[in-house]
Amino acid sequence: MLKVLKFGGTSVGTLERIQNVAEIIKKIKDDGHDVIAVVSAMSGETNKLIEYAEHYSKTPSEREMDMLLSSGERVTSALLSIALNEQGYKATSMSGREAGIYTNNSHTKARIEEIDTTNMKNAINEGNIIIVAGFQGVTLEGHRVSTLGRGGSDLTAVAIAGAIQADVCEIYTDVDGIYTTDPRIEPKAKKLEKISYDEMLELASLGAKVLQNRSVEMAKKLNVNLVSRSSFTPEVEGTLITKEENIMEKPVVSGIALDKNQIRVGMYGVIDRPGIASTIFTALADANINVDMIVQTRGADGKTDLDFTIPRTDWEVCKKVMSQFKEEAEKIDYNDTICKVSIVGVGMKSHTGVASKAFSALANENINIRIISTSEIKISMIIEEKYAELAVRALHDAYDLDK
Numbered sequence: 001m002l003k004v005l006k007f008g009g010t011s012v013g014t015l016e017r018i019q020n021v022a023e024i025i026k027k028i029k030d031d032g033h034d035v036i037a038v039v040s041a042m043s044g045e046t047n048k049l050i051e052y053a054e055h056y057s058k059t060p061s062e063r064e065m066d067m068l069l070s071s072g073e074r075v076t077s078a079l080l081s082i083a084l085n086e087q088g089y090k091a092t093s094m095s096g097r098e099a100g101i102y103t104n105n106s107h108t109k110a111r112i113e114e115i116d117t118t119n120m121k122n123a124i125n126e127g128n129i130i131i132v133a134g135f136q137g138v139t140l141e142g143h144r145v146s147t148l149g150r151g152g153s154d155l156t157a158v159a160i161a162g163a164i165q166a167d168v169c170e171i172y173t174d175v176d177g178i179y180t181t182d183p184r185i186e187p188k189a190k191k192l193e194k195i196s197y198d199e200m201l202e203l204a205s206l207g208a209k210v211l212q213n214r215s216v217e218m219a220k221k222l223n224v225n226l227v228s229r230s231s232f233t234p235e236v237e238g239t240l241i242t243k244e245e246n247i248m249e250k251p252v253v254s255g256i257a258l259d260k261n262q263i264r265v266g267m268y269g270v271i272d273r274p275g276i277a278s279t280i281f282t283a284l285a286d287a288n289i290n291v292d293m294i295v296q297t298r299g300a301d302g303k304t305d306l307d308f309t310i311p312r313t314d315w316e317v318c319k320k321v322m323s324q325f326k327e328e329a330e331k332i333d334y335n336d337t338i339c340k341v342s343i344v345g346v347g348m349k350s351h352t353g354v355a356s357k358a359f360s361a362l363a364n365e366n367i368n369i370r371i372i373s374t375s376e377i378k379i380s381m382i383i384e385e386k387y388a389e390l391a392v393r394a395l396h397d398a399y400d401l402d403k
């Protein structure tokens with residue numbers, strides 16, 4: 001098999017840990033597989049380089065920042081290669097440029113445009129283990145080094161796995177997979193063996209620490225089998241994130257996600273005329289505010305109520321946007337003591353009674369649901385924040401996720 005492995009900052013955070021990564025790679029090579037390993041900078045290194053630049057300038061040139069920041073990953077790739085060579089393993093490090101990763105011109109947040117796999121294929125054919133410096137490429141036009149945005153090494157790994165048609169792309173972090181819910185909230189949470197791309201994207205809050213959403217989207221697009229696993233317990237299997245068709249037994253519900261970063265905006269007594277929703281939500285979209293759940297209640301006397309949620313970080317901007325609608329509504333208020341709990345599962349598509357079970361579970365705990373929204377594979381509910389953990393545990397129990 002051809003395996004692309006990716007080791008994050010914590011996994012290569014010290015010289016000992018880089019040695020530990022070398023051991024993991026040796027074992028996989030000894031098992032007869034070809035290996036391309038993508039590495040991050042040692043943890044804290046990228047931030048340190050940013051601070052160095054800020055010592056001289058608050059607005060350093062983005063081209064220079066790319067030159068600077070790309071060095072962190074190069075250090076790790078060379079060190080890991082040296083460690084492997086020393087132990088008699090044929091290994092070669094590659095910068096983004098040498099690995100054939102071409103990007104557009106958007107320095108510090110470049111997009112990968114194409115990957116020329118010639119160098120990597122040749123090196124593999126010569127029996128090398130390849131260690132690629134993650135998070136970087138070279139611009140097609142300017143031939144300058146570019147970086148892919150923070151956390152971009154995941155993207156490097158997925159893009160390479162897609163381009164070279166690797167059998168699997170294993171993302172190593174300090175967590176050994178994706179769980180049915182956050183184990184700090186529900187200690188009975190279980191590690192998932194398999195999960196579909198779409199479920200993973202919906203459960204982003206559970207995977208936030210281990211997988212960048214952008215790279216899951218890319219894996220879906222390029223059809224890359226992703227595995228989330230730990231470099232600290234490499235003997236543990238991890239979670240496979242794959243196509244829905246590859247999952248034989250689809251659980252009705254795979255996981256429970258919790259989002260505490262939303263606030264609810266309420267507009268009361270809004271004049272109920274055609275185009276009002278369009279006006280409001282166009283204004284919010286123009287301000288780049290990502291509206292999540294929207295509920296409009298049935299109008300009376302030509303008035304209606306409108307509730308929606310937005311990310312907490314957009315609160316100030318949202319207030320500014322809403323000020324232009326003061327005349328349109330009797331009252332506008334904001335509630336920041338809410339949270340969103342969601343149940344996610346592809347099996348939902350073909351089962352009935354999934355939603356009612358969630359509502360009953362919350363009712364049994366006397367938790368009031370303020371807003372409900374559903375999609376094909378997700379049911380989200382807005383509740384008071386103080387009940388967040390209780391709700392997660394109740395739902396986890398209701399769908400027997402500990403079994």
Ligand code: ASP
Nearest residue numbers: 040046135150151152153
């Ligand atoms: N070193 C970069 C960062 O800290 C890229 C990465 O780790 O994926 O954002």
Ligand code: MG
Nearest residue numbers: 008009040151
């Ligand atoms: Mg990282």
